[in-house]
Amino acid sequence: MNSTTPAPQDAAAAPPPAGAGEGVPHRLSGLSGKLLVLTIVFVMLAEVFVFVPSIANFRANWLRDRLLVADVAAIALDSTTDIARDTQDQLLARAGAITIAVRQDGKRKLVAMKEMPPEITRVVDIPAMTAPMAIAAAFETLLAGDGRILLIKGPVDEAGTRIIEVVLPEDALRKALFVYSRNILLLSLVISIIAAIMVYLSLRWLIVRPLQRLRESMRRFSASPEDPGLIIRPSGRNDEIGDAEARFAAMQTELADMLGQKRHLADLGLGVSKINHDLRNILASAQLFTERLTLVPDATVQRLAPKLIASLDRALGYSQAVLAYGRAREAPPQRRLITLARLVDDVAELLNLPNHPAIAFENQVAHAIEIDADSDQLFRVLLNLARNAVQAMDGDADPNLVRRLSIKAERRGAVVDILVADTGPGVPARAREHLFKAFQGSTRPGGTGLGLAIAAELVRAHGGAIDLVDLGAGATFRIQIPDRPVDLEAARRAARK
Ligand SMILES: Nc1ncnc2c1ncn2[C@@H]1O[C@H](COP(=O)(O)OP(=O)(O)OP(=O)(O)O)[C@@H](O)[C@H]1O
Numbered sequence: 001m002n003s004t005t006p007a008p009q010d011a012a013a014a015p016p017p018a019g020a021g022e023g024v025p026h027r028l029s030g031l032s033g034k035l036l037v038l039t040i041v042f043v044m045l046a047e048v049f050v051f052v053p054s055i056a057n058f059r060a061n062w063l064r065d066r067l068l069v070a071d072v073a074a075i076a077l078d079s080t081t082d083i084a085r086d087t088q089d090q091l092l093a094r095a096g097a098i099t100i101a102v103r104q105d106g107k108r109k110l111v112a113m114k115e116m117p118p119e120i121t122r123v124v125d126i127p128a129m130t131a132p133m134a135i136a137a138a139f140e141t142l143l144a145g146d147g148r149i150l151l152i153k154g155p156v157d158e159a160g161t162r163i164i165e166v167v168l169p170e171d172a173l174r175k176a177l178f179v180y181s182r183n184i185l186l187l188s189l190v191i192s193i194i195a196a197i198m199v200y201l202s203l204r205w206l207i208v209r210p211l212q213r214l215r216e217s218m219r220r221f222s223a224s225p226e227d228p229g230l231i232i233r234p235s236g237r238n239d240e241i242g243d244a245e246a247r248f249a250a251m252q253t254e255l256a257d258m259l260g261q262k263r264h265l266a267d268l269g270l271g272v273s274k275i276n277h278d279l280r281n282i283l284a285s286a287q288l289f290t291e292r293l294t295l296v297p298d299a300t301v302q303r304l305a306p307k308l309i310a311s312l313d314r315a316l317g318y319s320q321a322v323l324a325y326g327r328a329r330e331a332p333p334q335r336r337l338i339t340l341a342r343l344v345d346d347v348a349e350l351l352n353l354p355n356h357p358a359i360a361f362e363n364q365v366a367h368a369i370e371i372d373a374d375s376d377q378l379f380r381v382l383l384n385l386a387r388n389a390v391q392a393m394d395g396d397a398d399p400n401l402v403r404r405l406s407i408k409a410e411r412r413g414a415v416v417d418i419l420v421a422d423t424g425p426g427v428p429a430r431a432r433e434h435l436f437k438a439f440q441g442s443t444r445p446g447g448t449g450l451g452l453a454i455a456a457e458l459v460r461a462h463g464g465a466i467d468l469v470d471l472g473a474g475a476t477f478r479i480q481i482p483d484r485p486v487d488l489e490a491a492r493r494a495a496r497k
């Protein structure tokens with residue numbers, strides 16, 4: 001875990017090179033900017049939900065207070081009959097009222113009056129007020145102009161038998177509500193800015209910065225994916241971002257490896273092409289010399305020269321094909337019907353098996369078996385398998401060992417099965433793990449590990465399969481080649497013509 005230790009100056013944290021700003025979003029349109037704006041908007045929205053009920057509540061409390069003050073004034077005024085006009089006005093002014101009336105025991109009594117009450121704009125029955133009504137009324141108060149007169153009524157005792165009715169101008173309430181709203185808005189603004197900054201900073205620390213680091217690493221890595229120094233170092237966080245970093249690092253490592261391998265293969269391909277190119281010229285002159293050999297009247301020369309010419313012909317053909325199709329791809333098979341037994345004989349001949357001092361060769365392929373395949377390619381498949389078998393058996397020094405290579409074949413419907421079996425030591429476990437994979441399966445000193453990969457590729461190009469079958473001692477490879485598929489529609493069309 002390197003989450004507690006300060007991260008070393010890694011690739012992603014290093015200052016960006018010139019031109020690094022390309023494609024980097026503008027501060028506000030980037031993730032940080034969007035987050036900041038969104039946080040402010042949402043906090044303000046939350047504040048609106050606080051603001052609306054609180055002004056309604058403020059208005060209701062203000063009105064209730066008026067009722068209580070009016071009640072106190074009413075009690076005072078009620079207790080004496082001859083009260084000075086001045087005192088009455090003073091009491092009315094304290095209550096902010098124009099008139100105060102008391103309704104008790106079914107009787108209504110006007111206790112004080114400053115002047116003839118003007119026309120009443122709204123009657124506010126405090127106990128009948130519901131929450132939505134209170135909210136609507138608060139906004140009405142804020143938005144309506146000056147000069148409105150309210151009649152407020154409501155009980156002032158617990159039993160609800162004493163009801164006070166106050167007529168008062170709304171202006172004072174409006175003013176108080178404005179001050180209250182302004183205060184609340186200012187407070188909301190301060191709270192929302194503080195909350196927005198806190199949310200923004202924590203989101204930036206938690207999400208934005210690590211994402212920016214990830215993005216920066218992706219950008220640098222994509223510019224030169226072969227540089228292992230640019231692979232991101234996971235911060236060790238145990239959340240989704242930590243996981244993404246770890247996965248990304250694994251992906252980068254894999255990609256860098258793969259690219260290294262690819263480059264190696266490309267170099268190799270170029271090397272092979274160069275060798276092949278000059279080899280082709282050498283083979284061509286060798287073929288010319290060999291053709292001249294046929295003029296020598298010696299019997300052995302006469303027997304061997306055509307075989308030599310045929311082998312050189314084949315070699316030239318491969319060389320040409322590799323150059324024509326480039327690097328690693330094989331030419332598509334040119335399928336013809338072939339007598340398999342003959343092809344097997346040719347393979348044995350090339351490996352000098354009929355005259356081999358130690359290995360017995362058995363061509364058990366019935367002469368009647370015909371196979372629909374590319375002659376040169378199938379030849380190479382069998383040559384690679386037979387050569388592997390010979391190499392495996394040549395390695396044993398004990399003269400008592402049975403050394404036998406046999407090739408069998410069987411046609412089952414449209415598929416020909418070919419078995420190449422030897423009595424050697426069998427395929428080692430280490431080779432089995434990567435069998436048929438180029439450059440990976442070889443356990444033989446001097447082996448490249450290409451033979452089986454080439455064989456598998458050629459067989460697959462025929463729509464067939466190759467596998468290692470365990471049939472007792474030694475190694476047995478099975479090749480299955482299906483006949484080429486018939487296009488029924490085309491055949492029918494041809495028949496109709
Ligand atoms: N008949 C066999 N008996 C025992 N081991 C075999 C046999 N055929 C293949 N192998 C094993 O499989 C490995 C891979 O074979 P493959 O032909 O792909 O490569 P190679 O023979 O090592 O090199 P080359 O590219 O020269 O053919 C061999 O190194 C060998 O260990």
Ligand SMILES: [Mg+2]
Pocket residue numbers: 384387388447450451452
């Ligand atoms: Mg081989």
